[in-house]
Amino acid sequence: MSNFRFVIGRFLGAIPTLLILICLAFFLVKAAPGGPFDFERSLPEEVEANLRAAYNLDDPVYLQLAKYIGDLLQGDFGPSFQYRDYTVTELISTGFPVSLRLGFAAILLALFFGSLIGSVAALNQNSKLDYGVMFFGMIGISIPNFVMAPLLVLFFSIGLKALPAGGYNGGDFYHMILPVVSLALPQMAYIARLTRGSMIEVLSSNFVRTAKAQGLSTKTILFSHVLKPTFLPVVSYLGPATAAIITGSVVVEQIFGLPGLGRYFVQGALNRDYTLVMGVVVFYGCLIILFNLIVDTLYGFIDPRIKQNR
Amino acid sequence: MTDLLKTKNLNVRFKSRGESIHAVKDLSFRLSGDEVLGIVGESGSGKSQTVLSIMGLLESNGSASGSAIFADKELIGLSNSELNQIRGNEIAMIFQDPMSSLNPYITIGKQMSGVLKRHTKMSKHEIKERCIEMLDSVGISKPHERYDGYSFELSGGMRQRVMIASALLTNPKLLIADEPTTALDVTVQEKILDLILDVKDRFKKSVIMITHDLGVVARTCDRVLVMKDGELQESGDTEAIFYSPNAAYTKELLEKSKEINLDDQQKYTERQETSIKNSLVKSSKAKVSFMLPKKTLFAANNVLTAVNEISMEAIDGEVLGIVGESGSGKSTLAKTILGLQKLTSGQVEVFGEKLTEINKKELKEIRKKMQVVFQDPFSSLNPRMTVFEILKEPLDSFFPSMTKESAQKDIEDSLMEVGLTSDYLGRYPHELSGGQCQRVAIARALMPKPQLLICDEAVSALDASIRGEIIDLLLRIKSEKKLTMIFIAHDLAVVRKICDRVIVMQSGKIVEQGPTEKVFFEPEKEYTANLLSAVPVPDPRKEKEKYIQRTQAD
Numbered sequence: 058m059s060n061f062r063f064v065i066g067r068f069l070g071a072i073p074t075l076l077i078l079i080c081l082a083f084f085l086v087k088a089a090p091g092g093p094f095d096f097e098r099s100l101p102e103e104v105e106a107n108l109r110a111a112y113n114l115d116d117p118v119y120l121q122l123a124k125y126i127g128d129l130l131q132g133d134f135g136p137s138f139q140y141r142d143y144t145v146t147e148l149i150s151t152g153f154p155v156s157l158r159l160g161f162a163a164i165l166l167a168l169f170f171g172s173l174i175g176s177v178a179a180l181n182q183n184s185k186l187d188y189g190v191m192f193f194g195m196i197g198i199s200i201p202n203f204v205m206a207p208l209l210v211l212f213f214s215i216g217l218k219a220l221p222a223g224g225y226n227g228g229d230f231y232h233m234i235l236p237v238v239s240l241a242l243p244q245m246a247y248i249a250r251l252t253r254g255s256m257i258e259v260l261s262s263n264f265v266r267t268a269k270a271q272g273l274s275t276k277t278i279l280f281s282h283v284l285k286p287t288f289l290p291v292v293s294y295l296g297p298a299t300a301a302i303i304t305g306s307v308v309v310e311q312i313f314g315l316p317g318l319g320r321y322f323v324q325g326a327l328n329r330d331y332t333l334v335m336g337v338v339v340f341y342g343c344l345i346i347l348f349n350l351i352v353d354t355l356y357g358f359i360d361p362r363i364k365q366n367r
Numbered sequence: 368m369t370d371l372l373k374t375k376n377l378n379v380r381f382k383s384r385g386e387s388i389h390a391v392k393d394l395s396f397r398l399s400g401d402e403v404l405g406i407v408g409e410s411g412s413g414k415s416q417t418v419l420s421i422m423g424l425l426e427s428n429g430s431a432s433g434s435a436i437f438a439d440k441e442l443i444g445l446s447n448s449e450l451n452q453i454r455g456n457e458i459a460m461i462f463q464d465p466m467s468s469l470n471p472y473i474t475i476g477k478q479m480s481g482v483l484k485r486h487t488k489m490s491k492h493e494i495k496e497r498c499i500e501m502l503d504s505v506g507i508s509k510p511h512e513r514y515d516g517y518s519f520e521l522s523g524g525m526r527q528r529v530m531i532a533s534a535l536l537t538n539p540k541l542l543i544a545d546e547p548t549t550a551l552d553v554t555v556q557e558k559i560l561d562l563i564l565d566v567k568d569r570f571k572k573s574v575i576m577i578t579h580d581l582g583v584v585a586r587t588c589d590r591v592l593v594m595k596d597g598e599l600q601e602s603g604d605t606e607a608i609f610y611s612p613n614a615a616y617t618k619e620l621l622e623k624s625k626e627i628n629l630d631d632q633q634k635y636t637e638r639q640e641t642s643i644k645n646s647l648v649k650s651s652k653a654k655v656s657f658m659l660p661k662k663t664l665f666a667a668n669n670v671l672t673a674v675n676e677i678s679m680e681a682i683d684g685e686v687l688g689i690v691g692e693s694g695s696g697k698s699t700l701a702k703t704i705l706g707l708q709k710l711t712s713g714q715v716e717v718f719g720e721k722l723t724e725i726n727k728k729e730l731k732e733i734r735k736k737m738q739v740v741f742q743d744p745f746s747s748l749n750p751r752m753t754v755f756e757i758l759k760e761p762l763d764s765f766f767p768s769m770t771k772e773s774a775q776k777d778i779e780d781s782l783m784e785v786g787l788t789s790d791y792l793g794r795y796p797h798e799l800s801g802g803q804c805q806r807v808a809i810a811r812a813l814m815p816k817p818q819l820l821i822c823d824e825a826v827s828a829l830d831a832s833i834r835g836e837i838i839d840l841l842l843r844i845k846s847e848k849k850l851t852m853i854f855i856a857h858d859l860a861v862v863r864k865i866c867d868r869v870i871v872m873q874s875g876k877i878v879e880q881g882p883t884e885k886v887f888f889e890p891e892k893e894y895t896a897n898l899l900s901a902v903p904v905p906d907p908r909k910e911k912e913k914y915i916q917r918t919q920a921d
Binding site: 262267274281360 | 422424447448450451452453454455456459460462464467468469470471472473477481482485486517519530533
């Protein structure tokens with residue numbers, strides 16, 4: 058009951074957030090110099106005037122905004138300014154599966170190996186293994202993926218010639234390895250450090266001492282007492298991690314030439330494709346809000362104290 | 368009777384940053400079946416490390432040597448899996464802080480059944496039956512509901528009962544209790560100690576009771592070991608230790624515990640008779656309520672009234688004690704006086720100003736005149752600031768125009784006043800002991816030269832000997848600076864020693880107030896009388912009498 062109320066409350070709370078996001082994105086896009094029909098060869102005036110009229114660009118800005126929001130409410134993201142004959146909805150639905158595949162794989166990879174590595178480091182605290190793992194973790198966090206990706210390409214594609222350097226190829230496994238890895242590495246490193254710190258804290262807690270005093274085996278203590286509290290901070294990091302993966306994917310898709318949403322986003326911004334940029338912003342916004350909501354709900358199931366306070 | 372546990376030359380050493388710390392030195396003692404053995408000493412005496420080494424629970428940098436034979440088995444040097452056959456099965460342990468010693472993330476039932484799953488071959492159904500039966504037998508009401516509930520839903524005393532119940536599940540021969548009641552209120556402490564004695568008799572167990580409180584020893588133990596700096600000072604029957612101690616340290620410990628003692632018949636004569644009754648703090652029907660989260664959407668508002676229409680005053684020059692158990696609202700009252708907590712209704716006047724009618728600037732002026740010392744000296748000092756910075760902060764905020772030189776001088780002076788030298792200026796709180804931290808906290812409170820000092824459980828977290836020092840310090844400063852003090856504590860003995868007047872609070876209301884002597888020796892209300900008799904006194908014969916009275920009354 059209380060969880061249900063919490064979810065509804067959060068949904069309602071997301072509406073103003075989204076509205077602010079839409080307005081901000083709308084005015085920022087408009088404020089950028091240039092317009093969607095500024096080509097190297099300028100169009101004849103009448104043609105441009107017709108185009109502007111067709112896309113309602115001559116209306117006052119607030120009217121344009123109101124119309125845009127009105128269309129959004131009906132699920133219509135509008136037509137793209139650049140990709141003729143395509144609506145933004147169509148573009149998002151072609152790009153998103155690629156991005157989803159990339160991002161989902163990256164998050165899973167980061168989550169699995171991050172928590173595994175972090176746990177192993179925590180259980181061997183202050184050993185050489187621990188120091189080694191944490192050293193690479195630090196490197197993973199501090200190297201941004203636009204540096205990591207070319208380095209990986211240099212090593213695995215150009216050096217070892219083991220993996221393709223780019224392209225989607227219908228989502229072929231080998232083509233996805235490098236993009237996924239370079240997207241996942243910083244998150245993996247961060248999750249590993251988070252898990253390690255959290256687990257060390259839990260291991261030194263009084264209730265673990267109690268469990269030891271009860272003669273429980275190390276394995277039992279680990280699985281029934283330690284894991285749950287250890288992963289609480291990791292679960293709450295999943296929200297920000299999703300956002301980081303989305304921003305990361307914009308870069309990674311460019312580098313590896315994947316036809317994902319991030320790539321449309323960058324090109325849309327460069328071409329002043331107002332509706333496309335807006336559409337992707339709104340879409341990403343919803344996605345991040347949704348993920349945070351899922352994470353917070355999940356948190357309530359893991360931590361009984363949260364459930365009580367809802 | 369044969370010995371259940373016998374240690375010989377037990378040593379515990381810790382390695383820390385290349386240094387070796389010898390925490391327990393050549394300790395030999397014996398425990399026979401069916402007795403309560405007390406291990407008493409101040410923090411750092413090695414009393415906890417002794418039992419942790421027997422249980423094989425030392426931190427990873429610690430090691431034990433020597434011998435500890437439990438039921439004909441040598442425990443020292445056993446492997447983890449061999450120890451696991453004994454821990455929780457034949458020896459069970461309960462700890463000081465029942466909140467953190469129970470896992471808040473899994474149900475009480477799951478935690479308890481884990482023990483039985485490990486040590487017995489009972490079926491799932493039998494395990495549940497046994498757990499609920501045990502919860503019931505330690506006085507937990509609605510054991511079925513509690514079994515599926517979590518530890519954080521319970522009060523401190525109930526949590527400790529759950530700990531005891533889980534310790535008794537496997538019917539162990541030895542129960543080790545490490546400061547089991549230190550974090551609890553006196554009336555709860557009384558019940559838990561009685562429970563431990565009760566289960567000891569009912570289930571025929573031996574108990575090792577570790578405590579720093581000689582009152583607890585007098586109440587519960589048959590025999591006592593007195594430890595200091597890892598060494599055994601003296602051991603013997605409880606009565607012998609209390610009435611004819613041999614070791615100098617035992618005498619000193621007894622002396623100190625009697626110095627701050629409720630049972631002391633000698634009346635303190637130097638109480639101040641204030642002729643001019645100028646009240647610095649005056650509250651009239653002060654009320655503070657908090658809204659609790661609703662259970663369902665349309666439920667009525669759940670309100671907790673922490674301070675319920677309290678009218679009191681603190682008179683210029685007096686030490687006013689506010690006593691009460693946790694949840695009685697004494698700290699909320701202090702916060703309200705300090706202007707840190709908004710009043711729901713009623714009024715509090717501080718230095719003649721009505722708190723509800725003044726603005727922030729005026730409040731700041733008043734705060735200059737009243738300062739506070741909190742309970743936990745470690746967490747109430749900023750760990751990233753040096754002592755100098757900590758002491759300089761109040762000067763910066765209250766006297767922004769002060770020159771560097773005079774600030775420096777003020778800081779050094781006040782440090783001197785609390786008994787520290789200027790060598791401490793560059794240190795961080797973690798480089799100080801608990802007592803030194805509390806001295807710094809007092810110095811900080813004195814920086815703006817206040818007239819009113821509020822001490823919120825200021826000595827509760829300290830060892831007995833340090834507590835005495837800090838109390839002496841507070842009293843000296845009080846008379847030198849003609850301070851008025853509001854002293855909030857749950858420790859009645861401390862209040863008895865230093866307060867001129869006492870207010871006894873219970874669930875947000877004043878139960879009784881009056882001059883200390885009167886309240887303590889001729890309490891009018893039953894609540895006060897119960898509170899007073901619940902405090903264990905360091906006198907085994909009196910405690911035995913009280914225990915017999917209590918058990919017969921039931």
